[in-house]
Structure formats: C-alpha cells, structure tokens
Amino acid sequence: MSDQSPDPAVARRRLLQLAGAGGAGVLLTACGSSSDDTDDAAVSTTTPATTETSAASGAGDSADVVAAVADVPVGGGVIGTDLVVTQPTAGAFKAFSKVCTHQGCPVSSITGDKIKCKCHNSQFSIKDGSVVQGPATKALSEVAVKVSGTNVVKS
Known part of the structure; x- marks a missing residue:
C-alpha cells in the first residue's frame, strides 16, 4: 500500500472540471426559465372576483365573466386566470x-398604464395591448368584452 497523496495539480484540474459541468447545468437551467416566474409574492395585481361570486350577482353567464367591474381600476387593470382586463x-x-408575445411568459403586473412581463421586461399599453417596450414586437391579443350588470364578460 502506498501512502502517496494525489498530485495537487490533477486534483485541482478535476475540481475545476466538476465545477464547470455543474456551472453549465445552472446556466442551461437559467436560460430555460427565471426563478422569478414563480415568485407570486412580488406580483402586485388584483385578482378578479370568482365566477361563483359573479354569477350570484345575476349578471352574465358565469363561464363568460372575466372580472367584476368594481375590481378593475380606472387607468389600470387586473390580471385574471386567462386574461388581463383593463x-x-x-x-x-x-x-x-x-x-407575453415575446416568449410566452404570463404577464405579471400592471403599473400605471402599462402591462408588464417580468420574464424579459416587455411592456404593453392598457389601452390597446400594443408594445410600449420590447423585447416583445407584437401586441397582446385582444379579446372582445362588454359590461353586463356588475361584471365584465366576454362578448
């Protein structure tokens, strides 16, 4: 049995190889998504009323309700399950x-007159969904809505 320790240069090289492989995995993971995508605590939006509550008010088919009128501030909006209502x-x-039309992340907040996507900082107008700041180059798709009683519903 030999009591020789490994060559320090070989050990250091092996450590750097292992660190490099781990670092590449972290970089690839970081390119795939942002850890902020699931940080709901940082999102400052109001959730629209549930369809059960809205249906109880007697206005519109509960499947078509997208928000309660009272939940949508003038000059702003709310982010619901599938839609942004402004x-x-x-x-x-x-x-x-x-x-978001850039890479498909869900928009995350509405600040002033802008709908924001925290994945890559694209911003859209609350007036027409047009791009205010890229990298997105296409507007958010508009969905026709109308007011029915106390609710905003799909047209």
Whole structure:
C-alpha cells in the first residue's frame, strides 16, 4: 500500500472540471426559465372576483365573466386566470391575452398604464395591448368584452 497523496495539480484540474459541468447545468437551467416566474409574492395585481361570486350577482353567464367591474381600476387593470382586463378610461373596458408575445411568459403586473412581463421586461399599453417596450414586437391579443350588470364578460 502506498501512502502517496494525489498530485495537487490533477486534483485541482478535476475540481475545476466538476465545477464547470455543474456551472453549465445552472446556466442551461437559467436560460430555460427565471426563478422569478414563480415568485407570486412580488406580483402586485388584483385578482378578479370568482365566477361563483359573479354569477350570484345575476349578471352574465358565469363561464363568460372575466372580472367584476368594481375590481378593475380606472387607468389600470387586473390580471385574471386567462386574461388581463383593463379600464383605460372610466367605463371603457378592454381584455387581452395574458401571454407575453415575446416568449410566452404570463404577464405579471400592471403599473400605471402599462402591462408588464417580468420574464424579459416587455411592456404593453392598457389601452390597446400594443408594445410600449420590447423585447416583445407584437401586441397582446385582444379579446372582445362588454359590461353586463356588475361584471365584465366576454362578448
């Protein structure tokens, strides 16, 4: 039995190889998604009323309700399960897909008159879903809505 320790240069090289392989995995994971994608605590939005509550108010088919009128602030909006509902001016409601047109992340917040995607910082107008700041180059898809009683519903 030999009591020789390994060559320090070989040991250091092996350590760097292992660290490099681990680092590449971390980099590939980071390119796939952002850890912020699941950080709901940082999202400052209001969730629209549930369809059960909205249906109880007697306005519109519960399947078509996208938000309660009272939940959508003038000059802002709310992000629901599938749609972003905005009220750019009093009484004028708009709805858009909540999927960012850049790489498909869900938009995450509404600040002032901008709908924001935290994945890559694209921003869209609450008025028409148009791109205010890239990298997105296409507007959010608009969905026709109208007010029915106390709710905003799909047209």
